[in-house]
Amino acid sequence: MATSLAVRVREHELWWSLKGHPSAMVALGLLAILLASAFAAPLIAPQNPYDLRALELMNSELPPIWEEYSRWPYVLGTDVQGRDMLSAILYGSRISLIIGFASVILSLSVGLSLGLLAGYAGGRIDNVIMRVGDVLLSMPFILIAILISAMAREVLPSGMRDVLAAPILVVAIAMPSWVQYARTVRASTMVEAGKEYVQAARLIRVRPWRILLTHILPNTLTPIMVAATLNFGLAILSEATLSFLGVGMPPDQPSLGTLIRFGNEFLFSGLWWIVLFPALQLCLIVVSVNLIGDWLRDALNPKLR
Amino acid sequence: MSTFPLLEVDGLERRFDVSAPWLNRVIERRPKQILKAVDGVSFSIPRGETLALVGESGCGKSTIAKLVVGLYPPSGGTITFRGDERRVQMIFQDPFASLNPRWRVGRIVAEPIRTLEPGRPDAEVEARVAELLATVGLNAGDGTKYPHEFSGGQRQRISIARALAGEPEFLVCDEPTSALDVSVQAQILNLMKRLQRQFELTYLFISHDLSVVRHMADTIAVMYLGRIVEIAPTAELFAHPRHPYTRLLLETIPDLEAPKRDRTPMAGEVPSPIDPPEGCAFHPRCPLAFDRCKTERPELAGEPDRHRTACFAALPVASAASCVAPARAQSRST
Numbered sequence: 001m002a003t004s005l006a007v008r009v010r011e012h013e014l015w016w017s018l019k020g021h022p023s024a025m026v027a028l029g030l031l032a033i034l035l036a037s038a039f040a041a042p043l044i045a046p047q048n049p050y051d052l053r054a055l056e057l058m059n060s061e062l063p064p065i066w067e068e069y070s071r072w073p074y075v076l077g078t079d080v081q082g083r084d085m086l087s088a089i090l091y092g093s094r095i096s097l098i099i100g101f102a103s104v105i106l107s108l109s110v111g112l113s114l115g116l117l118a119g120y121a122g123g124r125i126d127n128v129i130m131r132v133g134d135v136l137l138s139m140p141f142i143l144i145a146i147l148i149s150a151m152a153r154e155v156l157p158s159g160m161r162d163v164l165a166a167p168i169l170v171v172a173i174a175m176p177s178w179v180q181y182a183r184t185v186r187a188s189t190m191v192e193a194g195k196e197y198v199q200a201a202r203l204i205r206v207r208p209w210r211i212l213l214t215h216i217l218p219n220t221l222t223p224i225m226v227a228a229t230l231n232f233g234l235a236i237l238s239e240a241t242l243s244f245l246g247v248g249m250p251p252d253q254p255s256l257g258t259l260i261r262f263g264n265e266f267l268f269s270g271l272w273w274i275v276l277f278p279a280l281q282l283c284l285i286v287v288s289v290n291l292i293g294d295w296l297r298d299a300l301n302p303k304l305r
Numbered sequence: 306m307s308t309f310p311l312l313e314v315d316g317l318e319r320r321f322d323v324s325a326p327w328l329n330r331v332i333e334r335r336p337k338q339i340l341k342a343v344d345g346v347s348f349s350i351p352r353g354e355t356l357a358l359v360g361e362s363g364c365g366k367s368t369i370a371k372l373v374v375g376l377y378p379p380s381g382g383t384i385t386f387r388g389d390e391r392r393v394q395m396i397f398q399d400p401f402a403s404l405n406p407r408w409r410v411g412r413i414v415a416e417p418i419r420t421l422e423p424g425r426p427d428a429e430v431e432a433r434v435a436e437l438l439a440t441v442g443l444n445a446g447d448g449t450k451y452p453h454e455f456s457g458g459q460r461q462r463i464s465i466a467r468a469l470a471g472e473p474e475f476l477v478c479d480e481p482t483s484a485l486d487v488s489v490q491a492q493i494l495n496l497m498k499r500l501q502r503q504f505e506l507t508y509l510f511i512s513h514d515l516s517v518v519r520h521m522a523d524t525i526a527v528m529y530l531g532r533i534v535e536i537a538p539t540a541e542l543f544a545h546p547r548h549p550y551t552r553l554l555l556e557t558i559p560d561l562e563a564p565k566r567d568r569t570p571m572a573g574e575v576p577s578p579i580d581p582p583e584g585c586a587f588h589p590r591c592p593l594a595f596d597r598c599k600t601e602r603p604e605l606a607g608e609p610d611r612h613r614t615a616c617f618a619a620l621p622v623a624s625a626a627s628c629v630a631p632a633r634a635q636s637r638s639t
Contacts, residue, residue, distance in 0.1 A: 196403035197413075200464075203374055203395055204417045204471055218407045 017299040024295030027288040034285055038093035045087035046073040050253060055082045064273050077273040080266065085273060088259055089281050095255040097285070099169050100236035107174035108228050111181025116212050116220075118182065119189025130186070133179035141176045142241060148172040149247045162250045169248055173238045177231060181224060188220035226297045233289035240282055256282045310349035311387055311475060311507045312373065318381035319343040319368050323579060340579050342368040344531035345382070347605075350524075352474075355501070355508040357522035357539075359515055359554065361575050365531040366511045370395065370479045373509060388475060391421060394468035398480040400460035404452040410463055411448025414438065417471035437466040441496060458489035465496065469504070477509045482517060494520060516558045519543060527551045530578055530586040533605060537612040547607075547614040549591050585616070593618035 018025055037044065047054050060082040065075045076085040114133075118126040136144065149172040153161055192198060193216060201211050236256075242248035243257025244264075251258060256278045263275025321340040324330055330337070342365045350356045358366040371377045373384060374395050386393070394417070397403035404413055414434045418425060435445035441462040452460060461481060468476055478497070482490040494517065500506060512518050518525055519539060526536040527550060535548040546552045576582055582589055588598040597617050607613035 196397035196399055197405040199371075199376055200395065200397065200403060200467065201416065202376060203393070204420045205391070206416070206420050215405055219405070 014299055018295070021295045021299075023291050027291035027295070030284065031288040031292065034093065034281075034288070035097065038090055038097055041087070041090035041094050045084070045090045046075075047084040047087040049083050049088040049091050057082050059084075061271060064277075076277045079262065079274045080271070085277050088254060089256070089278055092254050092256045092259050092278060093281055093285065095166070095249060095253065096236050096239055096257070096282070099166055099173070099239045099249075099255065100232055102166075103170045103173035103177070103235045103239075104228055104232045106170055107178040107231070108181055108224070110174065111178035112185055112217070112224065114178065115182035115185025116189050116217065119186040120193055120208070120212055120216065122190075126186070129182065133182055136176050137179050139176070142238065144176045145172040145238060145242055146245065146247055148175055149242060153247070162252070165248070165250055165253070169239055169242060172242065173235050177235070180227060180231070184223050184227060185220050188223065189216055192216045192219045222300050226293060226300060229296055230290060230293035233286040233293065236282070236289070237286055309387055311352040312509070313349040313385040313387075314369075314373065314382070315347045315385070316382035317343055317346045317369065317372060317379055317384065319365075319372055319377060320380045338579055341531050341581070342578060343372065343379075346528075346531070346533055347382075348524075348526055348533065348536065350507055350509060352507055353501075353505050354523040355510050355521050357510040357512060357518040357525045358528055359512055359518055359525055360528035361513060363530075363575050363578065364528045365578070366513075366528050367398075367479055370477045370509065370511050374477050386475070392472060392474045393477070394471045394473035394475075395477045395479065396461070396464050396468050396481045399484055400457045400464065401452075401484075403464050404460055404467075406452055408452075409448065410438075410450055410452065410455075413452070413463065414448065414466045414470050417467060421471060433470070434466075437469055438463075440469065440500070441466045456489075457485050458493060461485065461489075461493050462496070465493075465500070469500065473504075473506065475507045475509070477511070479511045480513065481510075483513065490517065497521070515543075515554050527554065530575060530581055532586065532615065534587065534616065535612075535614045536605065541612050545612070547612070547619040548616050549593050549619060550587050553590075591618070 018028070042048070049055075059071065059074065059078050060080050062074045062078040062082075063070050064077045064085075065072070067077075070077065074084050074086070076089065078084055079088070114129050118129040149168050152164070152168040152172075156164060189212075198211060198215055201215055206215075239248060239255060240257030240260065243255050244261045246261065249255040249258045251262070254262070259278035260275055260282070263271075263278060266274050319342050321342055322337065323340045324337040325333070325335060329335070344365075346365075346369060348356060358369060360366050368377065372379050374393050375390070404410075411431070411434050414437055415430050418430050418433060431448075434448055438445050438447055443459065443462055443466070447455075452463065455463065464481075481497070482493050485493060497508070498521065501508060508521070510518060510521050515525070522539050524536065525539050525542045526533045527542075527548065528534065529550050535542070535546070535551045537545075542551065543555070546555055576586065576589065582599075584600045585591070585594070585598040585603050588594040591598065593616075595618065601617075603615045603617050605613040605615045
């Protein structure tokens with residue numbers, strides 16, 4: 001089976017279509033590097049930016065290595081507390097990627113289950129689920145996220161706030177974005193449920209949840225995978241926005257958004273590297289994710305093959 | 306016990322609510338719209354025999370199929386099945402929609418076995434699947450392929466194999482050959498006849514094509530707009546069609562001996578079942594229609610269990626019921 005898996009990957013149409021898309025190949029490679037460096041941060045970063053003892057004010061406000069007055073190993077310079085920017089960016093990317101990924105997984109699972117339920121059950125259940133979704137969509141996305149994360153902060157005791165900052169963010173970002181998945185899945189569920197292979201399964205009394213999971217779900221996944229990839233980029237951006245607005249990750253475990261927020265304050269003091277490099281990293285991640293999403297959309301669309 | 310038919314359907318009705326959404330209805334002040342897809346249909350199928358339902362699209366024949374297998378609940382009437390309800394299987398019309406495109410053929414055929422007998426060991430199930438594929442004329446190795454690797458006729462064979470996997474006693478075939486080429490149609494029909502003899506199956510066979518049904522059915526019921534208008538043994542129906550609609554259908558069958566014979570083209574279209582014509586639903590298209598047909602609906606009459614027709618104008622010669630005799634006289638005078 002192990003060899004057959006390798007053969008299947010090589011013969012898979014996605015693999016083939018990748019060869020015709022150089023931009024997607026570059027994006028995949030870039031994202032692989034970004035992911036690897038972010039998750040290997042404790043191994044490759046010159047400094048642990050969370051460890052306050054490692055910071056020395058002596059090394060604060062150092063410019064990037066190619067500028068004057070720079071110092072090794074601070075390749076991308078340091079911030080006002082002497083924190084190494086490269087290390088902070090690597091650790092920050094890790095947080096941003098994890099939060100983005102977790103919120104996509106959360107909204108995907110909520111959206112998939114509600115969409116399947118609405119599409120298959122129909123009637124009142126369908127109406128309730130989709131109207132709740134409509135209401136959520138009628139409010140600005142970022143407003144709901146701010147609302148959730150600000151409310152959670154108010155409700156929680158102060159000691160819990162920082163510990164739960166990441167889970168709160170995940171929920172705040174996932175909350176408004178499940179609707180899109182639910183709508184897509186509901187539409188394809190309704191189409192698939194009317195098909196005769198589902199009737200054949202109903203005929204021999206396969207249980208409804210089994211029909212949903214084994215018959216209908218696999219046939220609704222293709223458009224969902226594209227949406228999920230594109231939403232991964234969006235989720236990372238949303239996290240950055242919330243952190244930038246100060247309702248996201250706390251300063252002692254900064255995400256890319258938090259780094260940009262702090263850097264922003266020093267932009268006019270001429271310390272441009274503190275804001276520029278985290279922003280660049282954010283751009284690289286989101287652009288490569290979006291390129292992959294665009295390619296997937298084309299590659300999985302039978303009409304464009 | 307064996308004298309009772311396997312399936313008995315009595316006064317079967319199915320209505321669909323096809324009204325506009327509630328808000329539109331309120332704003333536009335329109336009433337609810339009810340579609341009577343099946344309107345009082347009765348028939349029975351003896352064990353081991355085939356009953357064919359024939360009619361144009363929209364006459365309710367597929368709805369009857371879904372009612373009989375339990376995919377829809379009936380709105381009225383009764384369905385009596387004297388057998389194991391889990392031993393009812395269906396073969397569908399569209400060979401492209403009836404197989405899950407993401408499942409391998411082996412898994413598709415095994416699904417009824419795994420569902421009906423969850424404890425059966427894998428090796429046994431696999432052997433049974435291979436045997437079933439061979440029975441319907443496919444290779445045992447085809448189980449590892451996906452449905453898109455097969456032609457329409459082969460897919461229909463897979464559908465039949467899946468139906469057989471449930472060890473059915475009763476098979477509902479909803480236009481199993483109408484999506485296939487003529488040459489493939491004959492192969493599938495012959496396969497189904499062979500399987501009927503081999504496994505003593507009872508068929509409810511649905512088709513719009515009388516010539517297909519002629520080779521399959523023991524009894525034919527002709528449907529028009531949700532009702533049976535004529536029901537008779539196959540040979541009898543072809544020899545002495547009584548209902549003008551049956552004659553119209555027979556007219557449309559191409560004839561080898563007289564390919565260019567003077568055929569009356571089928572005039573008009575099936576009226577909407579939402580708003581069916583008063584009286585006999587067929588009267589707007591009927592060449593024999595007279596006044597009574599426009600006001601009163603004919604019921605099936607004739608020899609019970611042999612040849613019955615729902616028509617005032619075309620009554621059986623032998624058993625002209627007294628109550629409808631004046632109508633006949635009237636029809637002759639017009």
